[in-house]
Structure formats: structure tokens, C-alpha cells
Amino acid sequence: MRELLLARPIRDYAVHGFGRLACIDLDSGHLIGFCGLKFSEELGAIDIGYRFVPECWGKGYATESARAVIDDHVMRHGATRIVAVVDPANAGSINVLHKLGLEFERPLTADEGAGALHLYSGRFGDA
Template structure:
């Protein structure tokens, strides 16, 4: 199901048909370094990740991580969306892109649209973001979309930067 459209991108719900892409994305060196090794090694693992993660969140909350694909050629390039973690009080924005599509403005384009969607369509007043201390590219992107660094927090024994997209009326 298509959720958002930007000038160059379509953001839609993930399905198990996206398992090949998810297998590639979750095994990118940057994903493993900054987000963590999810142990997704086979297409079956990737399908399970989609079903128990994004698809479960769609059915429970109506949102989650969305597949980001380029309009030109309909090729999947990453994920960007909103997540509700048990460990955080508010919804947070998350994103990850295949390395060959980074630094081309796709992260900014999709994250800006998702943040606006969260505030305007889902009426979320407060949206968070977390990133590892050494993930300077993600920190810069979060600041570029208007999020403000709030403080460092400890989550699952890891020190992370916490960002906040303020209160909207």
C-alpha cells in the first residue's frame, strides 16, 4: 500500500515480496555497524523480519517502516518510517539506505516527508529519533530535517543520541 509520494520517491508498506531487498539492506556494513546485526541471513529470515516487524506494526498501529523506492525504475533503495519501540515513550523516525544510494538526497527527501506525515496525518505531537554516537551522517540528516539534539540516553546497554521533533499544534 502506497503511503507517501515525493518528487522522486514512493514510500509504501513492505510485503514479504521485498525479502530479497531486505536481506541485502540488513547485511550492509553500515546497517550492521550503526543499527546492529539482526541475524537475517536467508530469504526466510528476511520474510520473518518483515512479518514480525513492519507488517505487525502496520496491523497494530497503521504505520511502521516503509519501503522507499525510486519512481524511476521502481527500484527499492531503503527504508524510512515511524516506529513505536517498547523502550521509548514516543514514536521515533528511522531510516536506512543501500550504500549506493546514500548522499543523493533520498534520505532527506523521505525523512522530511515521513516527519510531516507523522505530525500532520497521524497527529503525533512529539517524534523522536535515536542514533549511535558515531553515526555523524544520520545526526546531520536529523538536524537537516529540523530535529533537535536533546541528550544522550542508554538503550539496550548502548549510549545513543536522542533527537526530538518538537510539539506541533
């Protein structure tokens, strides 16, 4: 696990200055998921990602944390294009992306490492 963290999320902070963040429930102190940005080499863009434990789905955590991450990134780094990769059957996640201001761009191709996934994107800041 340590090697995985060093190779991916910690490397993202060292190379790009941003990465994924743990999301902790303030009442219980339990880890409930993650949210954050990473630079996708395959897409040549900054990708917003989030994942929460099932009992936290539908409670607004993804929208709240992703909005905070995007706002912080724009404040620190300026205007930017942010993308998200989503399973087209995941209506909940697509709803979150729409709330954040991302819109459907195109289906991803197999050579982009996807297959049946969709790319959403949005511009943030003074773009």
C-alpha cells in the same frame, strides 16, 4: 523473512497505524532503502528511522523521505513528538536529523538497549 515482516513492520501498521516504508528509485525501480516511523516500546515514543544502500548516501533521500513521512504523520494523527536514535559518529545521519528539526536530547543508557547511542527529538505539528 516473512515471519520477521509479520512480527515487526506489518504488526506496527496493525497496532499503531504506521510503520516503515520501502524506498524505490523511480528511474530504475530498484529498492534503495527504507524510511518510516515505528513506536519504540523502550523509549515510549515514535521513532523515525531510515537506511539506504551506500551508493545512495549523500543524495538527499533520507531527508526527503523522512520529511514526507513526518508531514504525513502529523496530517493524519496530529501534533507529536518524534525521536531518533543515532550513532554519535554518524555525522551524515545527524545532519539529516538537524534538517528535519530534531535536536540532541541525551545519550541513551545501556538499559535502554543502546550504550553509545544518542537520542534526538523534536515536536511536530501544533504542539
